[in-house]
Amino acid sequence: MPPEADLAALRVTLALAGLTTLILLSLGTPLAWWLARSRWRFKFLLEALVALPLVLPPTVLGFYLLILLAPGGPLGRLLEALGGAPLAFTFGGLVVGSVLYSLPFVVQPLQDAFAAVGERPLEVAATLGASPLDRFFSVAVPLARPGFLTGAVLGFAHTLGEFGVVLMIGGNIPGRTQVLSIAIYDHVEALEYGRAHVLSAGLLGFAFLLLMAVYALNRRHRPVRP
Numbered sequence: 260m261p262p263e264a265d266l267a268a269l270r271v272t273l274a275l276a277g278l279t280t281l282i283l284l285s286l287g288t289p290l291a292w293w294l295a296r297s298r299w300r301f302k303f304l305l306e307a308l309v310a311l312p313l314v315l316p317p318t319v320l321g322f323y324l325l326i327l328l329a330p331g332g333p334l335g336r337l338l339e340a341l342g343g344a345p346l347a348f349t350f351g352g353l354v355v356g357s358v359l360y361s362l363p364f365v366v367q368p369l370q371d372a373f374a375a376v377g378e379r380p381l382e383v384a385a386t387l388g389a390s391p392l393d394r395f396f397s398v399a400v401p402l403a404r405p406g407f408l409t410g411a412v413l414g415f416a417h418t419l420g421e422f423g424v425v426l427m428i429g430g431n432i433p434g435r436t437q438v439l440s441i442a443i444y445d446h447v448e449a450l451e452y453g454r455a456h457v458l459s460a461g462l463l464g465f466a467f468l469l470l471m472a473v474y475a476l477n478r479r480h481r482p483v484r485p
Contacts, residue, residue: 265458267434268442271350275425275438276418279357283365283414284407286358291369291406292395310363317360321427324356328428348430353438356428361417365410372406373399405477412473416466 294306312320327334328346335345346352376399384394400407422440429436431445439458446455 262454264433264437265439265442265454268437268439271353271434271436272419272438272440275350275353275357276415278354279361279418280365280411280415282354282358283361284411287362287365287369287410288407291366292373292399294366294370295373309366312360313363317421317423318427320360321356321424324352324359324424324428328352328355347428348432348436350429350435353425353429353436356424357418357421360421360424361414364413364417368406368409368413369403370406372403372409375406376402408476409473412469416469419462419466 290309294302294309325347326332329335330339330345330347332345332347335347338345346355380398380402381394384398389397420440421438422444425436425438426441429438431437431441439462443455443458443462446452446458
């Protein structure tokens with residue numbers, strides 16, 4: 260595999276991680292807000308469903324997504340009926356799999372951050388005439404900023420290292436669905452340890468820098484105890 264293929268895998272990986280993170284923040288924010296404030300007695304069922312990718316083998320999730328999104332699958336047939344194309348072995352399929360697999364890494368930090376806001380700041384804002392939507396954006400979101408930062412970085416970093424889900428749902432198509440984790444595996448199979456080391460070390464260093472930045476920034480925003 261020529262070096263250009265590694266660059267293509269890098270572009271696919273960064274595009275996948277970036278788009279997945281944006282989608283997760285958009286979908287995960289209202290979900291985390293509801294989970295943090297809801298008093299529904301069966302809320303634990305949804306919390307367990309969100310956290311399922313933490314314990315579920317990636318290949319299991321990838322397998323069932325492949326069944327659903329393949330041309331003969333339920334969602335695949337629905338997309339074809341609507342004039343679209345099945346998502347299996349496409350970049351769109353990778354995005355769907357990545358969003359589901361990285362969901363808890365974004366939702367849980369946001370849920371914890373919203374729960375830490377408490378009721379008092381929102382009650383004060385309500386007495387000043389702020390609407391529920393205004394209280395959310397002007398009070399809850401700024402106070403939960405560390406949760407947004409943690410969730411975004413964890414979601415992005417987790418997507419960078421995905422293997423089982425993306426391999427099952429996207430295959431290994433250079434320039435289209437081949438990500439860095441799969442490229443590393445290909446290099447190891449071909450006994451190209453030098454190139455596998457370069458990619459692995461790059462991912463390792465980048466992930467460490469991301470996490471280090473999160474901990475450093477969260478430390479700055481941590482309230483000082485008397």
